[in-house]
Amino acid sequence: MKKVISFPLFERQTGSSLIEVLVSVFILTLGLLGAASMQITSLRAAESAFGRTQAAFLSHTILDAMRANMGSDGTVKTAYRSPGEASTAPLCNPATIATGDSVATEDLRSWIGNLQANLGSDACGGVHCDATDPNLCTVTVIWDEHREESISRSKL
Numbered sequence: 001m002k003k004v005i006s007f008p009l010f011e012r013q014t015g016s017s018l019i020e021v022l023v024s025v026f027i028l029t030l031g032l033l034g035a036a037s038m039q040i041t042s043l044r045a046a047e048s049a050f051g052r053t054q055a056a057f058l059s060h061t062i063l064d065a066m067r068a069n070m071g072s073d074g075t076v077k078t079a080y081r082s083p084g085e086a087s088t089a090p091l092c093n094p095a096t097i098a099t100g101d102s103v104a105t106e107d108l109r110s111w112i113g114n115l116q117a118n119l120g121s122d123a124c125g126g127v128h129c130d131a132t133d134p135n136l137c138t139v140t141v142i143w144d145e146h147r148e149e150s151i152s153r154s155k156l
Contacts (some may be wrong), residue, residue, distance in 0.1 A: 005008065048145055054118045055141040058111065062139055063108040075134040079104035080127050090126035090140050119143035 062080075071077045091097065094109040108127075115123040123143040130136040 014120070015052075033077060051119055051143065051145055055115075055143065058115055058118065058125075059139045059141055061114070062107065062111045062125070063137075065111070066104075066137070069103050071108065076129055076137055077104045080108060080129075090124035090142055092122070092124035136147070 066076050066080050069077060069080075089109070091112055094112040096114070097105050112123075113124055115125050119141070120143055123141070125142070126140045127155050128138045128140065
């Protein structure tokens with residue numbers, strides 16, 4: 001008895017080819033790189049949000065200090081105001097704060113020190129009050145969000 005072995009032309013494939021495996025690995029790699037990129041972007045956004053939260057919190061601390069130490073006439077003491085009311089340049093060095101009302105100057109020194117401790121050594125801040133209404137003040141906080149790269153500065 002003779003056995004005949006036949007090889008059909010269209011037989012069903014029972015495995016994966018090397019090209020299919022390579023394409024699958026490539027697609028998986030692209031997906032993982034995209035997920036890693038999103039994670040890095042999320043971390044940067046979270047750090048930026050943390051810095052802005054710290055700046056807002058520290059702005060409230062100087063405003064609370066100003067409210068607690070009002071002048072006898074019910075207005076903000078001039079010692080809280082940044083030097084040169086026409087200038088909008090913020091204070092970056094606590095040592096440049098003029099002497100005067102000890103509580104107000106100590107509040108400003110402490111505030112600038114806290115800004116620099118929490119937002120980086122280049123953080124600056126200023127209090128600018130309106131000439132016609134001394135109780136209408138604007139608090140400015142400036143810091144560098146990209147501490148290593150020094151690309152941009154943020155302002156709140």
